[in-house]
Amino acid sequence: MSQMPRALAAIGLAATLWVPAHAGIFDDDEARKAILDLRAKLEASNEAHRAKQAELNQKMADQLEQLRRSLLDLNNQIEGLRGDMARMRGENEQLTRDVAELQRKQKDVTTGIDERIRKLEPVKVSLDDREFLADPEEKRLYDDAFGLIRKSDFNAAAPALASFLRRFPASGYVPSATFWLGNAQYGRREYKEAIASFRSLVASSPDHPKAPEALLAIANCQIELKDAKGARRTIGELVQQYPKSEAAQAGRERLAALK
Template identity: 35%
Template sequence: MPARRLRFRPAISAIALLLAVFGTQQARAGLFDDDEARRQVNDLSIKVNERVDTLSKAQIELMNQIQSLREENARLRGQVETLQYELESAKKRQQDFYVDLDGRVRKLETPPAAADTAQADGSAPPPPADAAADKKPSDPAAETREYEAALNLFKANKLKESAAAFEAFAKAHPDSTLAPNAYYWQGNALTAQRDCKRAIDVYRVVVAKWPQNPRAADSLIGVASCQQELGDAKSARTTLEAVLIKYPDSSAAATAKQRLKK
C-alpha cells in the first residue's frame, strides 16, 4: 500500500498543477472580459454623448432658424400691409384726381345755357315739332345732379352702386353731353371690380358713339388695361398702338407710350 501511494503521488501533483494553471487562465480570461466590456461601454457612452451633443446643437440651430423665419415673416407681413395701404391710398388719390379732372373738363365742355338757347332777340328758339313729340325737354340741372351722385359713389369706393348709377344715367339721358363721361366712369367702376369683359364693352361704346370726345382716348386705355388683366397682352398692345394713331396729341397717348415701353 505505501508503495502504491508513492506511485500515485506524482500524478496527483501533476493534476493539481494543471488545475491551478487552468484556474489562473480562467481568472485572467474573466478579468480580460470585464476590462473589454468596460472599454466597450465607455466607448459607447462617448459615442452616445457625442450624438446627443450633435443633436442638441442641431436642435438649437433649427430653433434659431425657425425664430429667424418667424421674424422675417413678420417683417414681410408688415411690408405687405404697408404696400396694401399705400396702394389703397394711391387708388384713392387717383380717384380724387380723376373726379376733379372730370369736373374741370365738364366745365370746359358744357357751354352756357344762354349761348345755346338764346336767339338774337333774346327769346328761346322753339324746339322742332318732331323732337318735341318724341322726347321730353332735358333738365341740365337734374342731369348734373344725377351724374354727380353717381360720381360721388365712385369717389366713395362704392363701385357696384356707382356702376349701376352711371348705367342708369346713360340709359335715361343717351343724348346728354355727360353720356360719354357716364359710360367711361361705368367702365372704370367695372374694371375696379375686375369685371373686365363688361368694362371692355362699356368702354367701346364711348369709342364707337363719341370718337372725337376726349373720353374716347381714355376709354381705349381702359380697354387695354382690361385686356392686359385678362392675359391678352397682344390685344392690349394693339389697342395702345391704336391710341397713338387715333389720338396722338392726347394725354392718353403719353400713357400708351409709357406702357408700350414696358
C-alpha cells in the first residue's frame, strides 16, 4: 500500500472513531436537559398541585369555619328559643294562676253578691195561719226575740220585741210581735203596759187568730190589778166577739170564778 492510501485510510479511521464519541456527548446533554426540563415541569406541577391543594384546604377550612359559626349561631338560636319557650311557659303558668285567681275572686264576689241578694230578698213567712213576705233581717230579729219568749227570758224579750215593732211598724209580724210583747210585759208584771199591747192587737187586727187570746190576757192583767169589774167586762167582750174560740170558753170559766 502506497503512502497516500494509508494516510487516507488513517484519516477515515480517525473520522470513524471520532463521530460516535461526539454523538454520545451530544446525547447525554440532551438527556440531561430533558431530565432537567422534566424535573422543572414536575416541580412546577407539584408546586401548582400544592398551591391548588393549599387553596382547597383553605377553602375547606373557610367552609368548616363558616359551618362551625353557622352551627354556633344555630345553637345560640336554639338556646334563645329554649329560653323564650321557658319564659313563655312561665308566663303561661303565671297567666293560668292569674286567671284561676281572678276566677276565684269572681266566684267570691258572685257568691258575696248572691249572699247579699239573699239577705235582701224577701222570704215567705207563714205565721199564725197567715202568710206574708219579710226581709231576711226582719225575720231573723223576730225569731231571735221569739226565742227569748221560748226561754221565758221576759226581761230580754220585752225590749227586743218593742225594738222590733219600732223598726218594722208595717211588718206582717206586727200582730204576733205585739201579742208576745204583751206576754213578756205580763211576765215582767207590767200589767198596764201589757193591757196596752193586747188592746193594740185587738184594735188593729180583730180578725187575727191571737185576738181572742189577747182579750183573755187583758182580763188576766185586770185580775192581777184587782180590777174584777174590768175583767168581767173584758170577758164579756171576748165571749161576744169570739164566742166559739177556746179563749171564750176559758173566759167563761174565769168569769164563773170571779162571781
